[in-house]
Amino acid sequence: MSDVRRIEGDRVRLALARILESQTFARSERLRAFLKFVVEMEQLGLASQLKGYTIGVDVFSRDGSFDPGVDPLVRVQAGKLRRLINMYYADEGRNETLRIRIPLGSYVPVYETVSAVRRPADSAGAARTWTKPAALAEPIHLEFDTQSAPELATSGAYGPDKDLNGLPRIQIERAGEGDWRARIFENAIRLAFEQLPGFTIAPAQSKGRGSNPHLDFHLTVDAGNTGRPLGATLMHAATGQLVFHRTRPAGTEGSRHIAGFAHQFIAETMTLNGEVYAFCRCRGLSSVLMDCLEATYLYKLENSHDAYLEASRHQQRLAHPRRLPVFITDLSDLLALTTRAF
Structure with a gap:
């Protein structure tokens, strides 16, 4: 003092x-x-x-x-x-x-x-309004490895209207016939998705691509026979690149143990600070909404001035060309911005 x-x-x-x-x-x-x-x-x-x-x-x-x-x-x-x-x-x-x-x-x-x-401020009353970043005046373009993902080569540039609100989409597949463990693992993943912001999940038995193919991921659950380890492999659908892989040794286990393994897999891959978002960020695949969710989540973690400024910038990108009247801390409210006018 x-x-x-x-x-x-x-x-x-x-x-x-x-x-x-x-x-x-x-x-x-x-x-x-x-x-x-x-x-x-x-x-x-x-x-x-x-x-x-x-x-x-x-x-x-x-x-x-x-x-x-x-x-x-x-x-x-x-x-x-x-x-x-x-x-x-x-x-x-x-x-x-x-x-x-x-x-x-x-x-x-x-x-x-x-x-x-x-x-600088435009006027004395401009304090409550963010200044539009200069970068927003131009369309947003994402670059893809078209050699490893030829289906993206003809998809064209992803401008704000097309790619603004894209979220990673997880499609779950069971390899072979499998056993009861694969079914429990998939059910645990689907139940947990009800509480996960920033992701979507394909309906069971769905084989089609999502509206943003560069954000499609395949989760393959391989249980094989009862005596084999339970494996979970997450791949980027468009390029076939491995994102994450984990196995659980076979043994005496119940549904709760399998669900625990699924929840651990989710924590490492399907959260805003997990492997999927890191994969998209490092390869320039993240949508404006994904960047906004990540930055706001980081602000809530750090509660720092710099994190606030970064999250504010991304929130204004999401709202552009409209302006947000307040800073939003609730992730579900950010997601709602993509479906309603304000």
């Missing part, structure tokens, strides 16, 4: 007032009260009293029986407050030279001084 004492109280109060009056905080009365309370308490020299219990009682009107160790209310609201502060300084408060932060693991505010960096 030594740095805080060198900052004049008037500067802190003005910085706080600008945040509380901002459009970013306009709809968050409880978070405005939270921030105002902790800053004013710190400025009064009462930082030692900024504990979960005190905030729960004085800010959120909990009674004397409130136990912050059992009720996560204050911790949850503190996380929301940190994210909203990041959003403010990434947009409306981007030119602020004194910044208020609530560090992780503490409710005592700290104050950062930064060099003034002026960023």
